[in-house]
Amino acid sequence: MSSAHGITPALLEQTLSATRVDAQDGTLPEVFHSLSSDTRSLQPGALFVALSGPNHDANLYVQQAVTAGASGILCSRPPAQSLPIPLWVVTDPLAAMTQLARAWRAHLSAKTIGITGSSGKTTVKEMLGLIVSSRYRTGITRGNLNNHIGLPLTLLNCPSDRTHLVLEMGMSAPGEIAHLAELAQPQIGIVTNILAAHVAGFGGGNLVSALRGIAHAKGELLQALPHDGLAVLPAIDPHLALLQSLTGCAILSFGPQSSGADVVFTPPSYGDDGMLSTLILPNGERFALNLPGFGPHLWLNAVAACAAAYGLGLDAAAMQEGLSRFKLQKGRGSVEHGQVGCRILNDTYNANVGAMRVALEALSHMAPAPQRIAVLGDMLELGEAADTLHAELAQTILALGIQRIFLAGPHMAALYQALQSSPGLQLFHYADPVALAKDLSHYVGHGDAVLVKGSRGMRMERVVEALHS
Template identity: 30%
Template sequence: MTIEQLYSLYKEHHSVSTDTRNIIPDSIFFALRGERFNANEFAGQALASGAKWAVVDEAKYATDERYILVENVLATLQDLARYHRGQLNIPFIGITGTNGKTTTKELLHAVLSQRFKTYATKGNLNNHIGVPLTVLSINDDIEMAVIEMGANHQEEIAFLCDIARPTHGLITNVGKAHLEGFGSFEGVKKAKGELYDFLKTHDGVLFLQGDNEHLREMEIQRGISKIVRYGFSSANDVIGRLEYANPLLCVSWKVHDAAVYHTVSTQLTGSYNTENILAAVTVGHYFGMDDDHISQGIEAYAPTNNRSQITRTTHNTIIADYYNANVSSMEAALANMAVIEADHKVIVLGDMFELGENTQEEHRHVVDRALAIGADRTIFVGEAFYAHQNTKAEFYETTDATKKAFRERPIVNSTVLLKASRGMAFEKLTEVL
């Protein structure tokens, strides 16, 4: 079966499935493989659950005409997404960066949806499987697509761009993350810059944080011609300023030649999110949206999934930011704690993963930075942090040990930052805060 023939089957219902627990009726089931599973084994179950076709790459499972046998299921899924993307003549906005990708994607969706029928990456489907699934979820009545792209190795962003083919794009920032895969900070810049390479080659539009020296350098190296700049200085096309973070953000913005600022009260915490808000404002303005609709979209967005999320318990205000963590996002979270107005501040940080040979150096740096805030209590959790214990803070090897300590010495009437890599399971700590 050619990809064109497979596409004609896809067009019948515009839906694909990859999980037998959530089969979309009359969809095409793609039997993907993983380290611990082989979905070829479940193709029959998918058909029994409502799928119309099953794409497999092991002949023994292709027992009747409902099975489509291919050489590689994942490659076929990616090829189908490429083909579908080629039929869509709408703006595709690609987003990558070290921190803030998902929040920026959600903000863009919130703003653009005020005027356009917009589809954005669901959750964190931003890899070699998630991006094809996202593209294949876009039907003919969608007017705008926002595609999040993640990576932890070189050439991943280039590969995802080849599938999603962004017409517009932005890099939120570049920082120290996934150093095991990227090798160095320069490796991070090279990998994220693959989005800039694609925009340059295909005459795309770049939305640039014009005050970020690393992003400016990366753009200058490539000589991109179509650039819309946002930031805090007067040289940008959209100019913003943080009014306060207490702990929710209030941000003002205006286009370059406007006389007055528009002030927006948000449901976001974290002063670092001001840039993400400005990115969404800039994209909305570029696509001709009026100022009120842009602000309404920003105000309506409420974060979820423990990203810059405020949770108020009986005893404390919690800044839940433990979906992920790296050196750059740790520094941003700590900088935010420094400016938040609160009678009592508590900082709880958990280990950062995938730092390779830089693990000890970077955890020591974060310890020093956190202690400089002068919080009422500063607490470090995990083996990497535990190696740098001192008398100025509390150190625990595990999240469970920390939870026990919080029961013995409760935290009350405080603004508490919870920041860690996802694997530290910091949601356990909210139970005792």
């Protein structure tokens, strides 16, 4: 029915109500070596699942999948011509893939860790993956495949010889984490934080109510944990008590040393290339750690990963070994060097209110520079509270002493207005990042530190590209 190396045709047919169209030569592969929904990254021997969306018909890519080396097709409409590989026809390929992932998860014996939160999910996933894989055969979510499509794909591409599985879980509405957790069946759940992200999906008008809604939605992961499981929670989050109330299993908290959490980090020091701190575990073990970048939030991510690793029985040596290999991904707080000799803090992947504040704090920690320049794009999906939340960033900017600010997008007009009366600022506002990028190079010099950040939809990486050209 199944193989250590992947999904078999027998498992597929026993799991799904599917009509099979045999290959021209009548043969079936023994096993599908992977599963893919994208012909551009499909590996030979894969089962191709034709997932159509509102703007594309994936059934049209079946022939491309064959050319790329697929050994089977799962689709909703067979092509007119016969194929040299077997094909299964189902009413809904996404539902079929989800059902197949559920069956494959039942075959896996891996200890599973689920990670959710408003920010830091991907970083914690990478950090924990590095720690656990230093001792065990570990499956890890690739990239940010963390939704109702990505998580089933991750499960289906996990070989059965993996002893541990580290899964990222994202959401934009209630019920989505519950669905992912039901598929993943985690024994350990990490909530990184609760911030004003995807507020529009939770009413958006009343921010306090929306944040509680987000906490409940993220907490669906905690409700899915078994009684002998482990919840890893942020000690300094205002919603800690609410999160604690959602689980009946053991809890480990993480935070700065001042929080009194179970796993903590000491106040970090900052150098030219990164940060240094000491991490302390519940059993008293401690170890020094250097991290790249300048974001203090990275220490929260590190102790969250270490708390989960501690729950798995790993020691400080494994944690130090794994985290010593951590590198920032491009666009997630990575430091780059621009054409004019400036240093760019590239945090363009995405943005919410909390993440914007910690990015500004990271800019303030960069080694002395002639100028510290903040280049900020709109934070999206904040609903009716959007302009208020943008304007409130003024307090952070003024407290940190950042004096040259470039803003892009209609919502950033609210921040522009909030800062206009503040003396000593050089303040600029543009309709979009393209217009901003054309002017920015005239204001940036050798040695300057430049933060570039905004929501994914703003595509602030275009500003970074301009600084490199």
